[in-house]
Amino acid sequence: MENRRVILSIAVSSLFVFSFVDSFSLDFYAASCPSAEFIIRDIVTSSSSNDPSIPGKLLRLVFHDCFVEGCDASLMLIGNNTEQTDPGNRSVGGYSVIESAKRALELLCPETVSCADIIALAARDAVGIAGGPMVQIPTGRRDGMVSLASNVRPNIVDTSFTMDEMVKLFTSKGLSVLDLVILSGAHTMGVAHCNAFRDRFQQDAEGRLTLVDKTLDSSYAAELMKQCSTSTMASTITVNNDPETPMVFDNQYYRNLLAHKGLFQSDSALLNENSTRTMVEDFANDQELFFENWGQAFLKLTSVGVKTEDEGEIRRSCASTNNA
Numbered sequence: 377m378e379n380r381r382v383i384l385s386i387a388v389s390s391l392f393v394f395s396f397v398d399s400f401s402l403d404f405y406a407a408s409c410p411s412a413e414f415i416i417r418d419i420v421t422s423s424s425s426n427d428p429s430i431p432g433k434l435l436r437l438v439f440h441d442c443f444v445e446g447c448d449a450s451l452m453l454i455g456n457n458t459e460q461t462d463p464g465n466r467s468v469g470g471y472s473v474i475e476s477a478k479r480a481l482e483l484l485c486p487e488t489v490s491c492a493d494i495i496a497l498a499a500r501d502a503v504g505i506a507g508g509p510m511v512q513i514p515t516g517r518r519d520g521m522v523s524l525a526s527n528v529r530p531n532i533v534d535t536s537f538t539m540d541e542m543v544k545l546f547t548s549k550g551l552s553v554l555d556l557v558i559l560s561g562a563h564t565m566g567v568a569h570c571n572a573f574r575d576r577f578q579q580d581a582e583g584r585l586t587l588v589d590k591t592l593d594s595s596y597a598a599e600l601m602k603q604c605s606t607s608t609m610a611s612t613i614t615v616n617n618d619p620e621t622p623m624v625f626d627n628q629y630y631r632n633l634l635a636h637k638g639l640f641q642s643d644s645a646l647l648n649e650n651s652t653r654t655m656v657e658d659f660a661n662d663q664e665l666f667f668e669n670w671g672q673a674f675l676k677l678t679s680v681g682v683k684t685e686d687e688g689e690i691r692r693s694c695a696s697t698n699n700a
């Protein structure tokens with residue numbers, strides 16, 4: 377186990393060299409807005425204690441923001457045919473928390489802190505609040521000017537994706553297979569709508585479900601069928617991604633996978649290949665190992681396609697570009 381730990385950690389570090397420039401650095405706001413990170417954390421903490429679904433929402437938000445146009449808050453822009461309007465983003469939430477933080481920061485340090493940084497820091501804090509590792513991430517991201525629904529499908533993973541398809545998309549963002557396995561661990565938190573895993577069941581005319589994906593544990597499948605059977609699968613009903621510790625950021629996701637209780641087909645797919653199965657086993661056996669590696673992978677995720685210096689702008693409101 378100790379050897380595996382070293383191998384995994386070295387593999388991750390060697391893939392991502394810390395070569396940030398001043399315009400994208402730790403404590404970027406030290407002079408211009410020293411309490412920026414504190415204010416964001418405060419708002420994420422209070423929003424999460426009022427609404428426990430917030431940490432999960434914020435963690436998904438950063439993933440969907442960073443994979444489309446890079447981590448540039450393109451997902452926050454409202455309007456006809458913006459990213460938010462794509463069905464792939466229909467159930468993404470947490471926007472109001474980002475806007476609250478932005479409003480507070482505009483009062484304190486106008487036109488200084490980007491929405492893109494607020495999204496990344498809020499997701500980082502969400503993990504920490506839920507019991508996960510609190511990692512330091514660089515700031516200095518600038519906000520993008522482009523948000524197109526048509527960019528969502530080609531850049532966001534669907535639950536029907538095979539391992540090859542997932543790896544191809546992650547690789548195109550500079551993320552490795554190991555990053556895919558680690559970042560999928562985010563499914564230790566939050567919820568999913570019944571229709572997000574309907575491909576594992578068949579529904580008859582009366583709305584009754586039968587299990588078609590036999591890789592799923594039968595008692596877990598029965599529980600899902602019970603929870604989703606009160607109305608059609610396309611309903612607004614949600615189930616916990618992690619049936620054991622739904623509110624906690626821990627390594628339970630990997631234990632669930634090994635117990636054949638991965639909610640999405642794309643989760644279970646991580647067991648299909650020896651290399652990824654071994655990673656799943658390692659993280660299931662060792663939460664500390666997962667936490668150590670999470671920091672590196674999260675750093676890579678929140679660095680995808682970052683805009684700095686004279687690229688983009690610092691929006692005054694996250695929902696619209698400054699010239700709108």
Ligand code: HEM
Pocket residue numbers: 429431432433435436439467468469533534535536542556559560562563565566567568569570572617640642
């Ligand atoms: C690798 C492929 C992935 C697929 C196919 C996938 C798919 C999904 C789907 C279908 C949902 C349920 C949405 C709903 O029905 O409301 C979901 C939820 C979620 N995903 Fe993923 N996801 C993936 C990776 C990630 C990554 C990399 C992260 C973050 C680092 C992430 C974080 C989350 C979180 C936290 C939730 C719960 C959201 C909430 O509670 O509102 N996912 N994901």
